[in-house]
Amino acid sequence: MSQVNISTLTGFGQLSDLPCLKLQYGNASAVVSLYGGQVLSYQPTPGQELLWLSDNAQWHNGAAIRGGVPVCWPWFGPASAKINPEQQPLPNHGLVRNRLWQIRHSESSAVSTSVNLSIVVNDLPESLWPADAKAHPVNLALSLILSANQLTMQLSCDTPLYQQAALHSYFRIQNLQQTTVTGLSQNYFDKVSNAEHDSPDDKACFSAETDRIYFKTGSQLHLADDKQQLTINQQGHDASVIWNPWQQKSRELPDMADHGFTEFVCVESARLGLAQPQNLYLIQTLIPH
Numbered sequence: 001m002s003q004v005n006i007s008t009l010t011g012f013g014q015l016s017d018l019p020c021l022k023l024q025y026g027n028a029s030a031v032v033s034l035y036g037g038q039v040l041s042y043q044p045t046p047g048q049e050l051l052w053l054s055d056n057a058q059w060h061n062g063a064a065i066r067g068g069v070p071v072c073w074p075w076f077g078p079a080s081a082k083i084n085p086e087q088q089p090l091p092n093h094g095l096v097r098n099r100l101w102q103i104r105h106s107e108s109s110a111v112s113t114s115v116n117l118s119i120v121v122n123d124l125p126e127s128l129w130p131a132d133a134k135a136h137p138v139n140l141a142l143s144l145i146l147s148a149n150q151l152t153m154q155l156s157c158d159t160p161l162y163q164q165a166a167l168h169s170y171f172r173i174q175n176l177q178q179t180t181v182t183g184l185s186q187n188y189f190d191k192v193s194n195a196e197h198d199s200p201d202d203k204a205c206f207s208a209e210t211d212r213i214y215f216k217t218g219s220q221l222h223l224a225d226d227k228q229q230l231t232i233n234q235q236g237h238d239a240s241v242i243w244n245p246w247q248q249k250s251r252e253l254p255d256m257a258d259h260g261f262t263e264f265v266c267v268e269s270a271r272l273g274l275a276q277p278q279n280l281y282l283i284q285t286l287i288p289h
């Protein structure tokens, strides 16, 4: 084993001054930003980057970093009427993408390098609390476990709340036309046409703007193009979201180059149900082949 350790970085790529941690386990490495608790890089071997980070990503002035694995919590997308009955101006994808997280624990062992981050949030909308609960600051935790063959991300909250969450992973791809995601369910909500659809199989391909919520997906998805294959294990989810903005949206996003959409697809493990207040335990594991 050449190297097992955790080091601090100040800045990553073009994101100058960004406080980050770099985890190393043998040949494998991962970088996580304390701003957003966001994994920005996962390289199972040196130079083999699996995650996409926009060349135009920003983090100053409250921006959410475009790429890596944003943490969406305690709601996903625009806050729904249940979470935001008074239609307050709330940010897309929740409250923690542009806040600083703390390091709680880090550890290197014979089998892995891991770090636990957390953030305390004390400005949750009242609608998230069960009727009989008294509002208090809430702790959200993210654990990263890097081993020789995989990276696991565990997002947890021990407070029962009406809460949604997603690990919104941006995966770097070589050839969008050849890219497929399989293992999906055969029923999805299409955010582009704003309608539910049935799919003839469990597969998504990319030939136009794609923004789909697949319900009740199983525990294993596969992302492949003609050059690489990745298994994505998930637990604690009730849906998986597939997103590619395509040309027009890519042009409209200030933190994405016009051709940015050709370089990634998002495969997101999400917990979206709001039927009852629940704890959160959402896991996504990336296993390259």
Ligand SMILES: O=P(O)(O)OC[C@H]1O[C@@H](O)[C@H](O)[C@@H](O)[C@@H]1O
Residues within 6 Å of the ligand: 064, 077, 092, 093, 168, 191, 211, 212, 241, 243, 268
């Ligand atoms: O621009 P944001 O807030 O990072 O969101 C990006 C995309 O995130 C996806 O998860 C959503 O399904 C899309 O609708 C959304 O456009």
